[in-house]
Amino acid sequence: MRYSEIVKRAVSAVSLTLLLSVGTMAADVNGWHNPLTERTKGPFGTCWTFDRGNIDFGTNAPEIKVRYVLEGRNIPKGATEMASLGVDLYDIDNDGGFHLLNGTSDLGKAASDTITFCFRVDYGKSAKNGNEFRLYLPLYNEVKWMEIGADGGTYFHFEPVPVEKxxxxxxxxxxxxxxxxxxxxxxxxxxxxxxxxxxxxxxxxxxxxxxxxxxxxxxxxxxxxxxxxxLGTTANLPDILKPLRQRRDFTFYDWTERHSRVLYRERHIAPNPEIVMIGNSITHYWSGEPSHKTWHAGVDSWNDIFADRNVINCGYGWDRLGNMMWRMMHEELDGFSAKHIFVMAGTNDIYSRTEEAIAEGMVGLIEYIRVKQPAARIHIVHIYPRRKAIDRVDKVNATVDELLKSSDLTNYDIVDVKSVLTKADGKLDESLFRDGLHPNEEGYRRIAEVYRKYIQN
Structure with missing residues (x-):
């Protein structure tokens, strides 16, 4: 069937305006989006194909429509019509949870070759930022053509095609x-x-x-x-280390896209990084590459200590321990042998987990990093002091130290910056922070001086 015929039938199936441009669909937010022709976010800029069985995208549209044409309408013995010909859409929430959406369709009664599914989405408090979605394709028939429609949203993009094996x-x-x-x-x-x-x-x-x-x-x-x-671990990980993606800081960056940028840099731009900085927003917004698109708070101090070194910034805003575990499992430490790895984790778990659980999760994460990077010197950074939580942070750090003493971990050291970020009475020096959590330029300068001795040795 020619493209023009498919478009004609699609128009008769749903009353939405099609934006045509030289025989292909234009990438309009509230129009239709073709995964075969519209390039994804991230440095790879590839298009999705149908051989993976699913397509990932992001939007805040309250209504999502999927229309497609199949190569055939085969329903094997023992299979259902929905499994053979239908699609499923999952909403992936900010914490990485998958939720099946109930949709309506013209499956079995379509007047043309085009099948259409419609889904309504309730974003709750995340209506502005939206969510990621995963679309599962029919099991026993190949998709010939597909478009995804976003109605009423302010953005739509296809997520990067996974490059992991x-x-x-x-x-x-x-x-x-x-x-x-x-x-x-x-x-x-x-x-x-x-x-x-x-x-x-x-x-x-x-x-x-x-x-x-x-x-x-x-x-x-x-x-x-x-x-x-x-992967070098077990499926029965403690709950705090359950590997999950996230998008809690979507206002500032796209988590999935940043992961693709980290892998791209390691493989194509600056292979074999000597120093790896694993962390959350405190590391993410310090400086370095992959660069944050809006701002960095400590460019001068970063450049001062890491000048002429191959360093990769694997900090992600709002990452918890399980999110870091996901990234380590998904090849961020694969294909090279680092000399130094700084791990600064746990602060985003501080209000949702017990001190003991956070400490055990931190040690578990570090042990897994050792599996991935057996030769690297691992610099375990104590959670930085933070407003209204210094006592809790101290308990976590002390518990981590005790657990490490009884572990089999070797070739590591503990990095503590509390003394340079607090006053003589042990209280937080607010003049070194933007918000009681994230250091300002002077705060990062002091942290850099502590880090310097570890990369010089």
Whole structure:
């Protein structure tokens, strides 16, 4: 079917204005967006393809419409119409939780080859910032053409296509499930949050895949354990280290896009970084690359101590321990051997977890970083003192120190900056902070002087 014929049928199926530009859809926020032609955010700038089985995008539109044409309408024996021909849409909230959205469709009664699904989204308090979404494609029919419509929103973008090695599923059987998202491979994809591709057995043996899974024998629990074992950890992580993405600081940056920029820099711009700075917004907004798009608070001090060194800033605003664990599992420490790794974690967990849980999570994260980077000197940075929480922070730091003494961890040191950020009476020196949490230029200068001795040794 020619493109013009598809457009004509789509117009008859839904009464939305199509913006045509030289035979393709224009990227208008409240128009239609084609994953095959509209480039994603991030440095890779690639377009989505349909062989991954899902498409990720972000928007704050209260109504999302998906329309598509399939190569055929095959419903295998034992499969349902919805699983074979339909799509599922998941809302990914600010804390990385996946929520299936109920939609309406003309499935089974469409007057043309075009199938249309409509979803209403209640963002609650995040209506302005919106959310990320994951769209699962039909299980047993190839998508020929698709567009996603965003009605009433102020932005729409396709998220970067994952560049991490995918989990390859081969010998995949027909599953007696009632919708695409319930297929074992898609459950695995959500729980492990790893790219998944269905391939032939011959293709699965190639080196470009993370692990290969026999779909005919795939069990959700066993497959998840195999994935986590291959990552050097376990699927039964404590709750505080459950690997999750997030978008709590979306006003300032896109978390998923930043992850793609970190990987791109490590692989293409400045390979083999000597120094890795892992942290949250305090690290993110200090300075360095990948650069933050709006501002940095300590450019001079960063340049002073890291001049002529290959340093990568792996700080992400509002990251908690589980978010850092997700990033370490998703290749931010792969493919190179660092000399120094600074880890400054835990401050964003301070009001939602116990001191003991935070300390155990911090040590667990550091132990996993050691698995990923066996030769690096790990500089474990005590949580910085912060307004109205100095006592809690001190308890966490002391507990971390005790846990480290009884651990098998070696080749590390503890970095404490409390003395340069507090007054003689132990209270926070507010003149060194913008808001009681994030240092200002002078605060970063003092921190830099503490860090300097560790990278000079």
């Amino acid at each position: 995918a989990v390859a599923f081969y010998n995949v059987p027909v599953e007696a499930v009632d919708r695409p998202s319930k297929a074992v491979r898609n459950i695995i994809q959500r729980k492990a949050d790893f790219p998944v591709k269905v391939v032939s057995k011959k293709e699965s043996k190639k080196s470009g895949y993370f692990i290969a899974v026999d779909g005919a024998k795939a069990d959700t629990v066993a497959t998840l354990e195999a994935i986590f074992n291959a």
